[in-house]
Amino acid sequence: MERSYMKSLLAVLVLVLAVQSCIVSQAFSFSNLTDQSALLAFKTAVKYDPNNVLGNWTTRTNFCNWAGVSCSRHRQRVTALQLPSMGLGGTISPHIGNLSFLMKLDLGNNSFHGFLIQNLTRLLRLVDLSLYDNLLEGEIPTSIQQCQKLQGMHLSNNRLVGRIPDELNTLPLLRVLYLGGNNLTGTLPPSFGNLSNFERFYIDHNNVYGNIPNEIGHLKKLKAIDFDETISPGRFHQQF
Template sequence: MSTKKLYISSLLGALLVHSLMVELAICSSNFTDQLALLSFKSSINFDPNNVLSNWTQETNFCGWAGVSCSRRRQRVTGLILRGMGLQGTISSHVGNLSILQVLDLRNNSFHGHLTDEVGRLHRLTSLMLMDNTLEGGIPMGLHRCRMLRAVSLAGNNFSGSIPKELSTLPFLRYLVLPENNLTGTIPPSFGNATSLEVIALEQNNIHRRIPTELGQLPNLPRISLSFNYLTGSIISCNF
């Protein structure tokens, strides 16, 4: 065999091995997504409308109710199960859905703590969990979800303080946390969150003075702080 043919043969072999490795990695990721979804289902103890009845290993998870997938790689990008009457906890395995962009479980009966593993969802843009009965603190690890644009945890039983780390999210536009049991103060660092358009914190137990830094936000047409124990006012420099 000539040197040229040997080179071409070796190159084709290397490309084949690389292609097989890529396929194996994709298959492994898909299997991880499937297991994460099945673990999520196993944490549901009441499904009055049998919404999750087609969540079985015999069917492609991209066709399961409430699941959206990317077209090319068939990976889970959305888990949207709003208003389904589901009762249970949010499985920590949801953190294994590594390219998830939207987690929308609003208006159900999820209880327990919001798992810290949600901080592993580095591509998450929208976290919508309002109108459940979740409790405990807001995970500080949420600040690792650098793509987050909207966080709504309204109408739950979250307690503790608002993590100041949320103010470092570069694209955060909506922070909606009313009707919880939050305490502590409003971190002044939110005055540096220049992408914020909505801050809703009403009906909590937040106290002390409203940070003057909030008046420096350039894109904040709506801020709602009523029914807390706050003093002071917001003086905007942008109008």
């Protein structure tokens, strides 16, 4: 009786483990499909690819082997999308926001137009955002504050307008911020003095005016700051 009971219990355990394994497998498959769909949506929004960079972006191959795509080894989730200086043109699909494991997005020095990615709330692992030297317009989305691991934001030489969001001061790890060569307006937020890891800040060739807040001058790690003549250093030089 005892031997029969143990066999039955063992059979139940094997069945439970098999079901759990199947559920996990299906979850990973669904997650991977989400990443693949997001990348294909990105490709669809690219209307100009003179060098056929995205030529191997097809469902016949694993998306982790697609040009410019890097994945985590175990989970096979997209961790980086790097396609700088590829001559690409079009818009940046909002589905990029579905790449929830993305750490690095570099689409710099291309011809992307339209608005910045609004759906940033799911990019909680994003460390580096590089969209410099494009034709992007609109305002810097305040949802960027959701990217709490962001260390570098490179948005220079676009057509961005509006103010520099105060919300950037809530990014505790932000080290470099390149905003030069846009059409930004307003004044520099004093709240930037909260960015204790701030090292480099470029705001030249914009329509920003006023004084450099004294709070920025107290940042101990700040190594470089570039601004227009419309911005007065005030007491900044005495503190820097």
